[in-house]
Amino acid sequence: MSIDTRLTRLLGIRYPIIQAGMSWASSCAALPAAVSNAGGLGVIAAGPMRLADLASTLRQVRELTDKPFAVNIPLYRKGADEVLDLLVAERVPVIVASQGSPKAHLQRFKAYGATWLHVVAFVEHARKAAAAGVDGLVVVGSEAGGHPPANEVSTLVNVRRVLQEVDCPLVAGGGVADGYGIAALLALGADAVQLGTRFMLSEEANLHPAYKQKVLDADIADTVLVGRGSLPVRSVRNAFTERVALAERDGMPQVAPDDYAALLASASLKQASFDGDVDNGKVEAGQSAGLIHQLLPAAAIMHSLIEELEQALARLRAMQP
Template identity: 55%
Template sequence: MSWASSNAELALAVSRAGGLGVIAAGPMYPDDLRAAIAKVQAGTDAPFAVNVPLYNKRSAEFLDIVLEARVPVIIASQGGPKAHIGRFKEAGVTWIQVTANPLHARKAEDAGVDAVIAVGGEAGGHPGPDEVSTLVLVRATVQAVSVPVIGAGGIADGAGIAAMLALGASGAQLGTRFLLTPESGLHEHYKNLVLQADIGDTAVIGRGRSPIRMVKNDFAAEYEAAARAGASDSELDALFGRSSLRQAAKDGDVAQGKVEAGQSAGLIDALVPAGELVERLVQETETALRGAASLLR
């Protein structure tokens, strides 16, 4: 959700409606993160979160800001919590860890996290290296840990949320669905391309490096052709490095930029305001659960 929710507007709208809005700190400057947090805090008393990728060169400063600003929830990704979690627990901050497999989830639980997010291979952005589906990964993670599990990957509506609950998860995280909202900070070209995508129009690019799931475009086709032709590692690295998420998300170059999105893009056909979307998701989830329960009669 870098760039899409690297602002106050999306997180504020979601939290106001009863979801857990998340500010994506990754591409932000520290002062911009402080300003976004302050704007959310001024706009609602509801809980919200900041996502901090722990590999980020500014992660130490981001973590300090989360503590200083008394953000109630941190969602940490791309790095282990053990070295950082103590001071957050002392401050009463809820720590949720993004995990790619049950082993990582168990390690996070042992480190003291409050919950884990199990992200399946359908998700946009950086999937787990094994690309295990959400259906299997969430169930395996629920069986592996005793802390609450949040399912993610391939979820675009209330039926998907209900499916996560049926697997034993305590909740769901939706990314691509919230990319496609007016409050999302993405360029309109990015949103339009994702809206046009069908369920088979994404691909995992860069396997063996830092793979991403993205909408197929000219860059993706060029990279896949080079990989099939036997390009060297250095050639593939150079090609991969020529394209960036910012290029698509901020500049609108959706031909050569990395248009990160999940397979659930094919289930989405309209931009919906984030607050309205949260309300709709609740209604859809209740309908799906009632429908499932009716089968027991």
Template identity: 40%
Template sequence: MNRITSLFGIKYPIIQGGMIWNSGYKLASAVSNAGGLGLIGAGSMYPEVLREHIQKCQKATNKPFGVNVPMLYPDIEAIMKIIVEEGVKIVFTSAGNPKTWTQHLKDNDIKVVHVVSSAKFAMKAQDAGVDAVVAEGFEAGGHNGRDETTTLTLIPIVREKIDIPLIAAGGIATGKGMMAAMILGADGVQMGTRFVASLESSAHIDFKTTVVNANEGDTHLTLKELAPVRLVKNKFYNDVQELYTKCPSKEDLEALLGKRRAKRGMFEGDLVEGELEIGQISGLIHDILPVETIINNVMNEFHQAQKETQQFQF
């Protein structure tokens, strides 16, 4: 066992990203049942919908699972209340100050992990008392850093600054990627894009198909003035880029984004006007598979990579 498998009581140090509109109880329970740590994505759920998903996940698996909570979303107090009431034991927080909720959660016997995009914020999270951090590089699809630090650079820098367990995220979808991250100092990995393209993901099939058809260069990090996201280059993305040529204000960008744009794209399958968030590693994903197969493939490749690294002797 390593520090991540020991911390969460799981078989493999693989954590599923708690992605909005993709990470319902079916995906979370499937990942947990296959030996990883599944996360319910609370960011796209009303409080009572989250409660329903937690209860269904508890029935679908007897293995550990958690909830991912982006703290910039509304109803945060109601969400945290439900998490405590329903007996959730693991919470991943992001997009906010870890000091705000960490102690409250830990007082309720909940393990807390905070997502960061820099060593500075990793140290703040450690000081706030979290049990582990996720360091997410520029390659990721979700709300990542404005500094565009790649995972290859970010992981060893963060490792040098903190003592608590470190989870690498951003551009990881294979066993070799997992091996590379752990050699650089990570104790485990978090994968989002690879699990979007799974049978159990709640994403629309058209979005899943877009992910597996994506090539290198088909995504771009944008909307930094709001919250940096990596988008598939569709009509909505082109509209964003056209607006940037006019030196838009933050309010102009918010007006274009509007409401429910991410739901429209990823959950409802509007590939034209929807917001399609996905990581750069989509260019390496070519199939939609059951979660169990994905995790088995990753671990088989990881163990093969362990053997192959022994040949690099000079």
């Protein structure tokens, strides 16, 4: 089976499945290459990577696959301009950008034929990115891990609202871990679906084993959104999230904003994902963690997603009189 959408045609992929760019987890070659080889779009997460490491990873990915792949770049990160220069020099086929305006960068990427997808969590940002001329949008809802919208609007509602405002290829993300969820978001109007937590729990994900186990043990209500007054993060509940929750209940963001900022900065994703401190670090993951019960190779995950998607589509077809 293959599925034809605006985005599968645009990206040159067989299935409308995109592996989210996840700092540390996909800051490597093995996971993106495996997803791309299986017919989806693998994404290198450039966020935490040093320039030399990213250059090396790009070479490795090209040795492992001849299929399309992408690089995710948060435009606010330190050294973003140097990273973008490298991506142009390496003629990376797909850019997935987030947390910044695409306006200043689009022209030179379009000049060599790259596709630019822009991650948004709010309708107004979707309008601006579409008006700037991006090739597609990645729209995430509050179920997503990492940095979902602080207003806690769900993917189901967020995607439909964005589609009322813009007409461009759209990737939906948040709350999906199986083929049934993919079918639901395609029916909703998406042209592809982004999955993060599902691929985070793959053998190839570049994460400390303790991190993977913490997420694997989580149920659907075991993540929490913290840092609403700053850059919100959805993480698995642990000692760090409890400290933040207590501070928020005590009104620290309003009465002592500097102390609150220091508290949020006292933990990092690297602390959990690289060092394995899953009690005090940020264990970023989406609510879909509770739908995942097994650590698998990325190719097996792709096979399962496609099989479930076929089953979901067959079920919908069977409903027709």
